[in-house]
Amino acid sequence: MTARTDLDQTMRAYFEAGSSSHAPDGLLEGALAGVGRMPQRPAWRTLDWWLPSASVDRVAWHTRRVGIVAVVGLLAAVLLTLAVLAGTGHPLPPPIGPARPGAIVMEVGGDIYLADPNGGNRVKLYGGAHWDGHATFSPDGTKIAFESALDDKSKSLMVMRADGTAPTTLIPELNIVDDFIVWSPDSRWIAISATRFDDSGGAMFPTPDARIFVADVEHGTSALLGGVFGHNPQWSPDGTMLAFGRTSSDADGVYVMRPDGSDLRPLSSVPGGGAPVWSPDGKWIAFLAPGVGDEADLHLINADGTDEQQLTNGPEGESFPIWSPDGTKIAFARMLDSGNRGQLEILDVADRQIIMLKGALVTHDQPVWSPDGAHILTYIFTRPDNPDHVSGYDTLGIFDVTNASPPVMVSVPGLRTASWQRLAP
Amino acid sequence: MQRDLVERAQRGDRDAFGRLAEQSVARLFDVAQLMLRDSDLAKDAVQEALILAWRDLRALRDPDRFTAWLHRILVRCVYRAASLERRQAAVRALDVGGDRPVADSGRALEDRDEVDRGFRRLKPELRAALVVHHYLGLTHEEAAEVLGVPVGTVKSRLNRATSAMRAELQAEARGRERMATETIR
Numbered sequence: 001m002t003a004r005t006d007l008d009q010t011m012r013a014y015f016e017a018g019s020s021s022h023a024p025d026g027l028l029e030g031a032l033a034g035v036g037r038m039p040q041r042p043a044w045r046t047l048d049w050w051l052p053s054a055s056v057d058r059v060a061w062h063t064r065r066v067g068i069v070a071v072v073g074l075l076a077a078v079l080l081t082l083a084v085l086a087g088t089g090h091p092l093p094p095p096i097g098p099a100r101p102g103a104i105v106m107e108v109g110g111d112i113y114l115a116d117p118n119g120g121n122r123v124k125l126y127g128g129a130h131w132d133g134h135a136t137f138s139p140d141g142t143k144i145a146f147e148s149a150l151d152d153k154s155k156s157l158m159v160m161r162a163d164g165t166a167p168t169t170l171i172p173e174l175n176i177v178d179d180f181i182v183w184s185p186d187s188r189w190i191a192i193s194a195t196r197f198d199d200s201g202g203a204m205f206p207t208p209d210a211r212i213f214v215a216d217v218e219h220g221t222s223a224l225l226g227g228v229f230g231h232n233p234q235w236s237p238d239g240t241m242l243a244f245g246r247t248s249s250d251a252d253g254v255y256v257m258r259p260d261g262s263d264l265r266p267l268s269s270v271p272g273g274g275a276p277v278w279s280p281d282g283k284w285i286a287f288l289a290p291g292v293g294d295e296a297d298l299h300l301i302n303a304d305g306t307d308e309q310q311l312t313n314g315p316e317g318e319s320f321p322i323w324s325p326d327g328t329k330i331a332f333a334r335m336l337d338s339g340n341r342g343q344l345e346i347l348d349v350a351d352r353q354i355i356m357l358k359g360a361l362v363t364h365d366q367p368v369w370s371p372d373g374a375h376i377l378t379y380i381f382t383r384p385d386n387p388d389h390v391s392g393y394d395t396l397g398i399f400d401v402t403n404a405s406p407p408v409m410v411s412v413p414g415l416r417t418a419s420w421q422r423l424a425p
Numbered sequence: 426m427q428r429d430l431v432e433r434a435q436r437g438d439r440d441a442f443g444r445l446a447e448q449s450v451a452r453l454f455d456v457a458q459l460m461l462r463d464s465d466l467a468k469d470a471v472q473e474a475l476i477l478a479w480r481d482l483r484a485l486r487d488p489d490r491f492t493a494w495l496h497r498i499l500v501r502c503v504y505r506a507a508s509l510e511r512r513q514a515a516v517r518a519l520d521v522g523g524d525r526p527v528a529d530s531g532r533a534l535e536d537r538d539e540v541d542r543g544f545r546r547l548k549p550e551l552r553a554a555l556v557v558h559h560y561l562g563l564t565h566e567e568a569a570e571v572l573g574v575p576v577g578t579v580k581s582r583l584n585r586a587t588s589a590m591r592a593e594l595q596a597e598a599r600g601r602e603r604m605a606t607e608t609i610r
Binding site: 007008010011012013014015016017019020021022023024027028030031033035036039040041042043103160189 | 437439442445446447450451453454455458459464465468471472476479480481482483484490540541544555556559560587591592594
């Protein structure tokens with residue numbers, strides 16, 4: 001039965017054998033009963049009338065296929081619409097790395113102001129009779145955390161939307177030590193170092209060292225991490241670790257731990273190390289440690305605690321190291337003028353070359369690298385008398401990191417600190 | 426004669442349509458039963474086809490094409506019944522009991538059982554192609570009209586169906602030879 005004709009004959013025989021040449025009893029009667037109840041349709045209501053008969057089934061199939069395509073297309077359109085709506089809303093920048101510079105939020109005279117990326121068009125965002133300051137944009141650029149003083153003794157850690165609405169207290173009654181509000185890369189957590197005051201006004205932790213607190217921004221809760229004394233906490237780029245400095249008698253140097261307080265361990269054996277800052281790729285940590293004449297030098301260490309290197313070694317003290325958004329450079333202030341003012345310098349991590357940014361002496365607060373890495377923002381006291389950084393500076397300086405153009409100097413009397421909003425590229 | 430009945434039926438004459446149905450019903454049932462291999466499903470398909478044919482008869486432009494047109498409606502009803510059946514009891518398609526070919530003797534009966542097993546394993550579209558081509562004796566073009574697909578699709582389905590049947594029969598033959606060898610040993 002291998003020949004085609006054999007199979008054809010077999011099939012014919014099979015069909016002939018299977019055919020009965022008569023219909024089962026009742027079939028015709030049942031069909032005609034149905035016919036009796038069914039009215040005929042006008043010809044124009046059938047596809048056969050409008051199309052060649054051979055096309056009708058294909059049209060029916062095409063209709064089903066068109067229906068399927070239409071449903072799929074509709075779903076795609078809905079998804080596209082949602083994507084467009086989301087896109088036209090507020091696309092978020094990546095949590096780490098370069099981003100587009102947005103507004104600058106700054107503390108001026110105890111209130112919080114918002115300004116254009118060039119420092120102009122300053123408008124008051126939040127403030128009142130009490131002091132508010134140290135405003136810091138979240139990495140996604142949607143929120144601002146800040147400190148608010150309710151009385152002379154304590155401050156609260158608060159957060160609000162980037163437009164100044166919905167201010168919420170995260171942690172009340174704190175004595176925030178470092179004035180650094182450090183957002184986690186995913187913008188969901190804030191780490192600070194502080195002491196908490198008890199109801200009687202006395203310090204609950206009456207020690208010279210602060211403890212590290214972590215606040216859950218979304219749920220408005222906070223936690224004291226493992227009773228750890230420390231300062232200058234810094235999140236790792238993946239948000240899984242915190243690096244910080246310790247200066248107590250039994251623990252001195254740079255430490256790391258998980259955000260829940262577990263896995264606490266020293267990172268560097270250099271005594272007095274502190275002010276750690278994580279590189280954007282998470283591989284390195286730059287930090288300060290006392291050197292010649294007890295002035296701080298800049299150090300670098302692998303995030304796993306190996307390959308420690310000293311980057312600067314001079315009579316002047318370095319302060320406020322900060323990584324460029326692309327992770328290729330570290331900016332810091334080399335303090336002059338008895339430590340009251342200094343010059344901004346940038347170290348190329350690859351070749352260790354250092355350039356000085358020309359234009360002005362800067363003062364004693366943390367500079368800010370613009371999200372696109374093109375500028376550094378800092379605070380300047382232009383009056384000839386001794387700077388009083390407690391009362392505030394008088395000028396916002398925006399430095400070109402290539403020295404190709406002179407810094408933009410914006411007069412802002414009463415300026416303290418500032419933060420640059422990151423926007424999606 | 427048939428043309429006259431069709432034209433009368435198109436004008437709403439139920440008796441004329443009854444005559445047409447009477448002339449066609451046995452053939453329709455055979456076709457449906459061969460395609461579906463289930464007499465109950467075949468009866469349902471035929472009843473539905475006749476009722477739909479009556480409903481849409483006025484759209485038939487050429488009364489001489491009535492039989493082909495009616496078979497096309499039947500094929501649609503068979504597909505619908507097969508689809509429903511697949512959803513309700515997929516396993517039953519492999520059940521070789523039930524509607525068997527008429528009794529025969531010896532080798533012929535054995536061959537027909539093998540063909541029956543192979544045929545039941547085919548998809549309804551392939552079974553329909555074999556039935557309209559081998560049972561109704563339609564050409565590829567006529568089969569295309571009845572099945573509502575292009576001629577190329579008819580050829581393709583016939584080729585796939587016969588290949589599958591041939592493979593099935595060859596496998597059965599190899600099994601028989603193996604059993605015979607083991608029996609001799």
